[in-house]
Amino acid sequence: MDDTYGFVPIVAMFYAVFHPTEGTKVVHQVPSGSVITPEKQDSSSFQTPLFDFDSIKNYVIPKPSLCDTLVTFKINSYRIVGFPSNIYSSQYARNSFSFNFCFVFPYESDTTPYEGQIKRMGKMFRALEEQFQILSRHSDKDANVFFKAESQADKTDTNPLLVKSKGISEDSRYLKMVTDEDDHGIHGTMDGVAAIPPGQLEANQPELSSIESLIQQIFQDLNNYSECQIPIDAANSVDIKLFPIIPPPPDINSSDVPVVTVKLDSLVDVNWDPTMLKILPYIDGINSIHKIAKLAEADYFLAKQCIQHLLHYRSVAIVDIFQFSNTYAPTSEIIRFLTDPQMASECQAYVFSEPTFANLPLYAPRQSAASSDNASVISGEGKGQYHTPVESVSPKQLTSLNRPQRIVRPSKTTLFSLYRSLHQSQTMKEWYLEHASVLKNIDIRRFVSFGVLRGIIYRVRSYPISTKLLNSLDSGFDDMKGRSILPVEKKKRSPTFVRGAVMERPSFSGFGADEEDAVVDGEDGEDADTVIDMSAVEQERIKRAEESHLVRLLKKAKDFDAICTEMGKSKTEVEHLLNGLGPWSVINS
Amino acid sequence: MTSLYLPNPCLLGILFTISTHDGHQLVFNYPPNPNEYGYKATPLAQQLTDLHNGEDYSTSSSSGEDESGDDDGQFSSDLGSSTDENTGSGRSSSGAYNGGNNYLSGRALLDMLDEQDRKRKKKESKRRNLMKHILNNEREAHGDASTVLSNGDDASKASSMNNSGTLGSLPNTKSLASNNNDKDSDAGDISKVFGFDIDFLSEVVSPPKGLCNTRFELTVNDMAFLGLPIHVHDDGNWRTSTRKHVHHSKSKTKGRSRKDSRAIQHKRSKRSIANENDGADSGPENNESDGELGSDDADEANDCPMHMFHLVFVMNPPVMEYNYRTDEMYHYVVSRLSLVLRYEQQKNNYIWHEASKILKLRESLSSMSINEKWNQIIEQSSLANVIAKTYRAISNSEIVNVEINGKMRSFQIPTKTEFKSLPLRTTPVLPGSTLSSISPTGDADLDQNSDTEGSLVYFALILLDDAETIIRDIGAEKDSVIASFIRMIKPTENLIKLSSQSGLELSQAQVFANHLVYWRRAKAILPLQARNVYIVSPMAPFENMFRDMELFKQQFPSLPLLPSFLSLISSSNKPRQLSLIIPSRDHKDLYLDAVSWLIKSGYLCHLHTFLWLKISKKIKMEVDEELEKEGATKKFYDGSVDTSSQYNASSGDASGKSGIRKVTDNTSKDGPVNPYNRPLLTSSGSNISDDLAKLYIEEEEEETILLDPESASALERRWIAKCVEGQPPDVSKLFYRILKYMNGRNALEMFMTKDNISRQDLRKLLVSLESHIVTVRHW
Structure with a gap:
């Protein structure tokens, strides 16, 4: 399904009834001639009907057991959607009245947005017909050749005497009332013909000026505006607005990070859900859902539901937690960066970041120096620095603008080569160090989330594997609590830890403060101070609990993001715990 | 949408009705007491x-x-x-x-x-x-x-509940039937199916002639009745005796249906699906009309009072997936099965015989309970058996193998297990799905990958089943060419080798390979080699890892455990060749086997290398100078650049040579020539902020990546020539040979075998032209 909400136009609409003498027949149709050949052809009407109405009669006005359901069926290359109704009442000829408002669509189209509306409309008219005979009386009013017969039949039939003589067992009082109403109805209708405003004679009787103009208007309004509001009387109207049916949002994980795609702030109104309002400020493309809930002091499940709602309406997109220990690699879609004319320029605009400290006097003197010798600037600056505001500028520009700050945007080829240089076995940190010189003025987090959202790169997830756990699983000694693999005695958490042999992850220490912030998710899980205050026994107990928690997660083959979020610990802490469980390695997938 | 990759047949039951002069009749339905789920999706x-x-x-x-x-x-x-x-x-x-408590x-x-x-x-x-x-x-x-896979009977044995809840043993079905359904189901006959009176139901699904011999679809709320009602023609024939159409060449039809199936499977566009379907209505039937309608057919037809039969599939697809699910069901099962039945009816009045047999059985067994009766009928009538088996297999997303009038027929709704690009992480897929952007059997984008059509011959097959099982299942002779072909299939040998070894013609081998893949017997991969680079697939089914660990161990007891093995492959500084992991020569076969197992189970995928040609600023300037000398600059800039297929971006920067800037400016104003040659556009004007304090300049665009070197413009050809200037002749010769592949769409591993290029030569080329060639690695 594409992003644009287009609704399939209605090809035709028709109103059909079961005529007491003529059987199923089309009373009104738009456009003229689309379903049956009309009495008098005009220039706008169809030369030949779209399909043979006779073959579908039995589905347009089906037997009662199929009535009051949404019935759709195919004929030729059309799909007809209707909500057939059948009303039993002794006032009618043959004691029942059947009608159906049918919509004709091209067969292969998606008609789901209409279906609920058609059903609702059918139900409303059923109710109106039951109460006021709004439709059946109208068949009278339209008193052309087709309906004379019916009106007469109606009248004779609804004569109480006749009904009784027919031996139909009905409550006579009810019958009386019904016929009274019916009589009024006929008067009313007559008045209606004389164009007296409805309600003059019978204030509480809804009046329908013409079914024909009604369906005409529904047809035109829905096709032109995707909605219609057609008043029938003071209390009733045909109000339809089409809504796209969007697939339900996928299930999301606590470690997923929502990124807003619209300006949510401008959409907020008083009716918004309090949790939604609470979490909004924290949706910044950095915080995971778990963290958002925590920061907003909202319940996690409510927060998650809110995010899912936003996802449903495509107001947010989901990325992963950005950390410098993450790994990304190109996907087969990377070619689109070259072939899609928009993507590269959008990327340029999105990832570009102004140097954070550009306005500080610190860099002012450098500017003039730089323009003289740009080569040295490029090579000299850059190592690990975000802010290198200076790049070569042509003399012409320099003179035309009075000492501007020059900020260099990355070119598209640069961005492409940056994306392609990512690979499965390099963390962002290593990659950054390798490419730092060209990463000036690029917001790395945005660079990554752009790539991930457009599908040109993907997050390589790492799944920790504890060798000991594997062996214990393998030998069939599968203690569910995982106690078997937990070491009986372990060193206390020590500041230095031995990395697993295969493990070559760098730690984050010594990295810039900005990054550190993004790196650590759920850092606030364990407060170091409280741990220290506890007795050694208590510490040991907590550690045990954590370890068995970790083992449980390992058994579910969760990746680092999930484990960190679930345990509320940073990756370093989790790695630390893992060391406690013996040698371990990772799978990068 | 999210789950379109997962099979979801949503099949509630199958009805079979016939129309005679006495009216419409529901002859058989399976399951005997289906649940209608309130007609909800x-x-x-x-x-x-x-x-x-x-x-x-x-x-x-x-x-x-x-x-x-x-x-x-x-x-x-x-x-x-x-x-x-x-x-x-x-x-x-x-x-x-409830109540007033809103808080x-x-x-x-x-x-x-x-x-x-x-x-x-x-x-x-x-x-x-x-x-x-x-x-x-x-x-x-x-x-x-x-284990005999895909034997229809297995389905019922092994199955757990499917979403219709009606599968499994028959008594179970009964208890699940909704309570407003007939109470009298124990004795005698059923009176209601799907909540409708049988008489009414059979009437509803027996459309007038005008709606016959085409797709029939009736939806009641969210429950769909889908079928292809077959009505006898006025001349008494069941099939269109359009002799003139008969001589559609078989191969043509085949090719078409293959195309259809791809379109169905992979294009979510409903339009295309529906169009294909309408086409398919006449497809298979032509395929089968091979002049067998003799005069005796007409005689048989005369003593058949039936003028229509209809096999109706009742489904309740989810609202969002309605069109997709009904289309695939119709295309793959309903229409094909109905047309086969029509063929058999035409040939020897099969349907009528079976229908009368079932009706008689129903009458004579009326004292039995409904389930016993149904079992009896299924045992004795082959048509009832077909219906029951079809229901069981399809509702479990399996392959139906049924014998219709003595002939084996197979139907399936294909499952999606091959992906060209990585689906979203939140999108569920079948575990074991594989990723490959160059697979000839995957979801081919018909418009752009026409060149992969014939490339299947360079692929090898991994059998998903044991070879002998497959041979038995497809009913091949033990010592036939086909059987020996299957036995020879190895993930290390491509089809060309296989066909020469087995004596099967290459085109046949290709057809057969396609067949194996389509019927879920094999996967096509580039031949397994120790030099290939494999990564742990981003789609790897980690949720099954510990279970698969045991299977892996059974298969390869001497290797590390599955997770350790994956870790071995994935944790290094760079994705590396398999040969670096294999400890010694003796281990090679074992490791290759393990890797093939892992590919089959979706844990590993092959990392391919794709090439582009990059034109550096230096090259451009050199060419520019040359051109100036030649005095031909003008011509090149005015004419050729408009149609250029370069990847380039204009630069708002003024430092470049005037000539170069002219080129890029032209490019940015160009209209797209075609989707692939479209240059990237950017407006240099917008780069300059209105904030006067700052000057935003775009980094000088020094390099251009050629998107399609094969159709390069004159200027680009000069650039290309400049790139290989001064290289030894063998290098530049090879360069021009592979130039056409440097468009980022052809995997190096693939064209190497295709064009028979040795690895050494290629490496030499890549090293000597390192600065000009951009490599990207993905699957």
């Missing part, structure tokens, strides 16, 4: 059903169904109010919370949400069971050679 996990479904329409649906309707409501209201509903009230979920305690709310979650989980687990079942079957078949 299959609840997806978090199914969003009809927005206005929950009004007052109450049916006999189970309580579970009702609840599903409720939590649907929560997802369907609009943004503001839906969250409101979640927090504000419990009216939709439980009566306990629930957090606890109660939480419970409520948990409740919803649980319900959803339950629904999900149902679906998962279905998937697991499919997977299990594959594994079983692999692990145990004696």
